[in-house]
Amino acid sequence: MAPTKKVCVVGSGNWGSTIAKIIGNNALEHPELFNREVLMWVFEELIDGEKLTEIINTKHQNVKYLPGIDLPTNVIAVPDLTEATKEADILVFVVPHQFVHRLCNQIKHLVKPDCIAVTLIKGFEVAEGGGIHLISEVIRGELKIPCAVLMGANIANEVAHENYCEATIGCKNPEVGSLLKTLFQTAYFRIVVVEDETTVEICGALKNIVAVGAGFADGLGYGDNTKAAVIRLGLMEIVKFCEVFYPGARQGTFLESCGIADLVTTCYGGRNRRVAEAFAKTGKSIDVLEAEMLNGQQLQGPATAYEVYFMLQNKKMEDRFPLFTAIYRICKGEKPVADFIDCLKSHPEHM
């Protein structure tokens, strides 16, 4: 019998803890495939003087990032990144995107050569020369191992409460795709595997920018028709972004959970939407609102808007992506939020 695979979840925020719950339970369900113990790397912090890792390992809850949800006792919190990752056969990356490069850099000399990675991270990294890197490219480049992606309409708290939803795994290797499906799928978390991994990842990253736009529209007092227009124009810009920069997308991928479904859920229920609404209503900065409203959780939309704008500006393509561009400029304070809808009135989709 082949040895069972050791899984390490790199990250323990709101989504990281939720996915550790799923993986922990599935490891128990499939002892023939996965090691019983699932390690979860935790960015250590003190909660009322007690280490978060110790709280997780004794109370089996992440009281800061996923309060009220029991984690399986076979999920073990580990504060040392090296200790958590060095034996892993499967690395599940689920940290805010701004931290991933540094973490990969710390472990690149110890990762097992036949290890595989999967990223649940939504965002990009700016690249020298005026472009962007996908997060999966950063992981592959640093660790020299294959990296699949998992994205979808998955607001973590709802998944943690086991409300039915779907997700998309993008994986070019069907055998690995099938193994990952067994690792993640449950009765309430249903998975479709597609080979179009680049499109899956781009959809997941870009929808966070659109969600900021949806929040602006809500905060300015527009109704559901306006929000539907923001979602539709956002989808058109996502499709265009793939056509221009990552050609070869399958149209069907945009209809998977990672595409239209994630746009809808995030534009109604996500953190990016909520903070952007407060931004439009209060005039406080995004950073201040993030600190006030999210208790340590991190927004990905404004940072992703910057990363995308960085590339569009370098390639002189802002006019082709007016929604993404307006959202960046408003977050940056270069345009008043009150002008948000005006920026969309001459959208190329209407010409």
Ligand SMILES: NC(=O)C1=CN([C@@H]2O[C@H](COP(=O)(O)OP(=O)(O)OC[C@H]3O[C@@H](n4cnc5c(N)ncnc54)[C@H](O)[C@@H]3O)[C@@H](O)[C@H]2O)C=CC1
């Ligand atoms: N929360 C959600 O509903 C969903 C989130 N995602 C994606 O998952 C990724 C991770 O998000 P969450 O788990 O929600 O995180 P989060 O936003 O809840 O938590 C922030 C995490 O970052 C950690 N952290 C803080 N400073 C750090 C540092 N210097 N280095 C490393 N880690 C540090 C914190 O300990 C905490 O675990 C993001 O890309 C997000 O877009 C995807 C689907 C759903």
Ligand SMILES: O=C(CO)COP(=O)(O)O
């Ligand atoms: O990615 C998400 C849902 O799929 C979560 O979105 P927020 O980060 O805006 O909460």
